[in-house]
Structure formats: C-alpha cells, structure tokens
Amino acid sequence: MLITERDEFGKTFRFIIRPNRSIGKKGLIIFFSLICVFSIGIALRFWLLGAWMVMPMVLLEMGILGSAFYLVERASRDTETIDLSENLLRVTRNVKSVVDEWQFQPYWVQVRLFNDQISWYPKHLCLRSHGKELEIGQCLTDEEREELSESLNHELRIMKPAERI
C-alpha cells in the first residue's frame, strides 16, 4: 500500500510504503478463534468416540494457522518511508523492528522501473546513484510501483535547479 503525504502547498514530501492488509489484528483474532472453536469442537467429539488422535492433528494445524496469521500480522507492521527534501532523499526501512536507512542526493538519484528477466515476475523499482542501487517498494503491486515511480520522478524533476529555472 502506498501512502503519499503532502505539505500545505501540495508538495509531496513523504511516501510511506507498507504491505496492504484488508483485516485488522482484532479481526484476525476473532477469525482464528472461530476456526479454533469449530476445529477443537470436532476433535473433542471424536475424542469422546475414542478417536483421540484427531486432537493432536487439530492442535498442530491450529498452531500452523496461528503462526501464519501472526507472521502476516507482524509483516503488516513493516514500513518503508521515503522522505524528500531539496538536499536529501532518505529511505528508512523498518522490518521486524530493525531500522535501516539509506541516503541519496536528489540531484543525482535516478528512479528506475524495469521488468524482471522472467516475464511474469513482479517489476523492480530501484533508486540509483553513484553506482549504488537500492530496490524499493517490494511489497507493492506492479500498478503501485508504477505510480510510485511516476510520482518520485515528478518530484525529483521539479527539485532539480535546471527544472526550477
């Protein structure tokens, strides 16, 4: 998901990228609890009939399902922030609470959007400057990557002195 923040003059100064989530933490917990109630209820009934081995299978499965939900929920907290100012383009990435930061000089940085070697793989969006390259927006869809690429190019173009003249 791409969120664009603008100042009072309508100028973009920040892009926030994070994985799109269509359900909140509370919704996930409710959904998981309902599945647990049904599945454990089924296993309990079979236990009473003598088939107790269904229960460990259900518990194992609920463990995997719960872990899957937890991992997805945790990943939804990851963010990538691109701060733009006249003298600095800063990318801050917060993945699993570990924060990394990259800095570029807006005058020199190039935004490159290109297809993967394999035709149906997602496109790549990179910031490139002085032989260094950083891929951004890996959790975005191709459409969002294109939108981010266009917006970044637009903002960088109007920042460059030649463009301002």
Next chain:
Amino acid sequence: MSTDVAHDAHHHGPPAGFRRWLFSTNHKDIGTMYLIFALVMLFLGGASAMMLRAELLYPGIQILNPDLYNNLLTNHALIMVFGMVMPAAAGMANWMIPMQIGAPDMALPRLNNLSFWLLPFAGTMLIISMIAPYIWGDTPVNTGWTLYPPLSVQAGIGMDFSIFTLHILGISSILASINIVTTIINMRAPGMGWMDMPLFVWAWFLTGLLLIMVMPVLAGGVTMLLFDRHFGTAFFDAAGGGDPVLFQHLFWFFGHPEVYVLLLPSIGVLGLIVPTFSRKPLFAYKPLVYSMMLLCALGMVVWAHHQYTVGMSEAVTNYFMIGTILISIPVGYMLFSFIFTMWRGSMTFETPMLFAIAIVLMFSFAGVTGVMLAVVPADLQYHDTYFVVAHFHYALIPGAVFGLYAGVFYWLPKWTGNMYDEKLGKIFFWWTTISFNLTFFPQHFSGLAGMPRRIVDYSPIFLEFNFISSISAFAFGASHLLFLYIIIKTIRGGEKAGDMPWDGAQVGTTGLEWTVPSPPPFHTFEEPPVLKAK
C-alpha cells in the same frame, strides 16, 4: 537506528534452471508447477483407469489379477482426487487469486513453495506403495481409497506407504489452504470488500476453510490405522474393544466435505465463465455466495450417508437422509443462478462456455441420482453397485474435472499470452463430453441390475453395458492427448491474446486479473540489474 549505504549495482539475476523452480516463491511459478504436476497425475490416474476398463471389457479375468485390479482401482482414486483435481485447483488458485484480489503474491510465499514440493514426494511414495508389495512379496493395497479396516490393517507394506502418502498430501493441502485463506482475508486490494470478490475467490476461501476443518480428521484416522497395524493398539479392532465403523465415520467426516473441496473451485470458475460468455453480471451473486456457505455447512454434517448399511439407528439414519436431501437446495440454487445468468444474455459458445453448459446439465443429472442415493431404502439396494460409481463419476468429472478444463481454456490466454486453437478446443469438448457420457451412463443400468463395484470379474449378463463403457473409456482417455496437444501448441505460440481476451469479461467478472497484460511484457536485459537491498 543503523545507517547504511545502498548496495553496489550488482548484476545478478534470479536463480536459473531448476533452481528457479525449486526455490521459487512466485505465485505464478508455483501455480504453473501445480498445474503441470496435476497434468502428469491426470495421465497416470487415467492410465490406471484404462487398465481397469481393459480388464472389464469382457467378463472373466483377462489381464489383471484381483489384487492388482483392486490396487489399480485404489490408486486411480487416490491419484485423481489428491494428485490431480486438488493440485490443479490449487494451481489455478495460485495463479489467479493474487491477481484477482490485487495482491502482489501469496501471503506466505515460502510456505507456498513447501506445499507444492511436498507433492512430488507424495507421488513418489504412492508409486512405491504400488511397487513395494512385489519387492517384499506382500499383497498390494487393495482396499479402495476408503482404506477401511480390517482389510487395511491386514494389508501388506504398501499400505504403510499409502498412509504416509496421505499424510504428506494432507500436509500439502493444509499448508496450501492456510496460505490461500490467509491471503484472501489479509491481502485484498483496498476497496475490495467480501462481497466484491470474484466467485472463484469465494469458492476457494470456503474450500480452504473446509480443508482446514476436515483434513486433521483424516490425518488422525490414518494415524490410528498405522498404530493398529504396528503398535498394538485396537482402535478399529472389535476383538480388542475397538470399532471398525469408527474409521468409516472418521473417513467420511473428511470424505464427504472432500467432494465439495473438489467441486467448489469449479463452481467458482463457472461463476466467472458463465457471466463472461453471457455478457451479463452473475445472477444473484450474494445469494449464490450464501448458498455456497450453506453447502459447506450441510456438507460437513451429512457424512454418514456413505455408510447407511453399517446399521445405524433409525433416528440417526433419518437425520442423515434428510440432511443429504436438503443439500439439493443450495446446489439447485447455484445451478439456477447460472441458468438465469445465461437467460437472455448475449451468449457465445467458446470452449469454456461449452464446458460450463455441459457442467450445468450433467452435474444436475448427478444431483438427481444423488437424491436417489440419499433415500435410505433405495440406497440399501444401490449400495456398492455400479450405480454409485456412475453417480460419483457424473458428480466429479463434470462437477470438478470439466470445471478445471473450462478454467484452463478460460485462462490459458492469460497465462501464456496466446489464444488456444478454438476449433481444436471444441473438438476436445465434444470428444470428451460424448465419450464421458457413453462411458458412465450405461453404468447406471448395470448398477441398477445389480453389478457390484470393486470386483475384477462380472456376470456375462452385464457384457453389453461393460463393453460400451470400456470402448468409450478408451476414447475418453485418448481425448486427453488432444488436450495435451492444445496446451503445448498454445504455450509454443498462436494468435496473441490481449489483456482481456474475452470481451464479455468486462461485464461479467469483477476480478482484477484482466487489468494486467497477458502475460506481463517480456523485457530482456543484456546484464540484468536485479538488485536486492538488505
């Protein structure tokens, strides 16, 4: 906070060769692998069916012995259910669900890789289960796919491999279901509510939930079987205080919902194809979704109609009979919904639509014989006859397999970027549909006349029905070589497909898959600058 610099502009591409496929986390790669695996299994399961029908061409024992016949019969079912239909549906889910809901990939891509790569191991294990008894001089697995004890407890070493095969296939299905359910609830595009999802996504969401709830029951059941075989327990041994009927309850608690697991993805495909080629939105979308939910709910509480003959109490039998008959309501609603979508639509009859119409007609027929089988006094006559074989093949081949064929023809242009040969597609449709009906329709009569199933030989009075069935089955099997040819031809080239190869798709479906190119444009780099920042 750590401050880092961007990586050097390396020139390393994605893994090449087999490593790309072995380590792939891309949903389309994995979807493709699922579909190829299912195609291989289709031919393997089909070959075993051809051998069965060759044996049944004439009365008497010609080419197979009774054990081998029952072994092939068991493996035909296991391969088709677990190795073909489920992976094919999972392949379509992998390909289409992220595209339809606007997600970049599946929620758990590495888990997705694992759930696919378990399948070849399971397939190998299944083949070992066929070979092992001959190496160890044991009896082959001859129980049928239901694995009922006491026969399965007494069977040779092949049964252990079959049980482990089911374990691995079950783990694969559960992991795939967890991934699909997690993807659908978490990763729908902003603005896509539950009732905005394409029917295929709804169908897979419900399929995933069904699998999550019933698969551990099968896993528990077959594990108990394994314990009875090797660890001295007596879960299913009456002499030790156990109950062999308990296994039947465990198996069918999984087995009946499994029918809907096989069926629902195809219903979902129909929910896209019928509106597309009728050029009308799906009739009564929301009630159709509710009827799918009702189907799943009812499907979970009517399992014992597969075992009326075990001697349940009258009240219990009546409950299962009434519950089973009630299932015809949501199923009927679904079929009427598709018919009303076609009603006064601007219909065209491309191959996917032909299959869709055939499904509505032939699955309705399976519904009628299903109601006949639901009625206890009638079922006591039909039980274990070819009438049941005809019924479930009419349910599963049109209901599940034809739905998958329809899906393949519908999405092949999207997957490959090329249009398939429509003329060959139509020939394939007529060839399969006619030969399928000629194969299985006569089995209703042989069943009603009392021909028992799962027996290598039969009375000469059933000769004509079996002869027609076998010859038609060979034609049905051969038609799949054309299917393979069409797929290979389309992959290799053909008329280029647009982003939306079916003009009706913009009216009929709500998925986002038609907004992306078919396939995404290829771009070659001399030195591909594929870079990852850490």
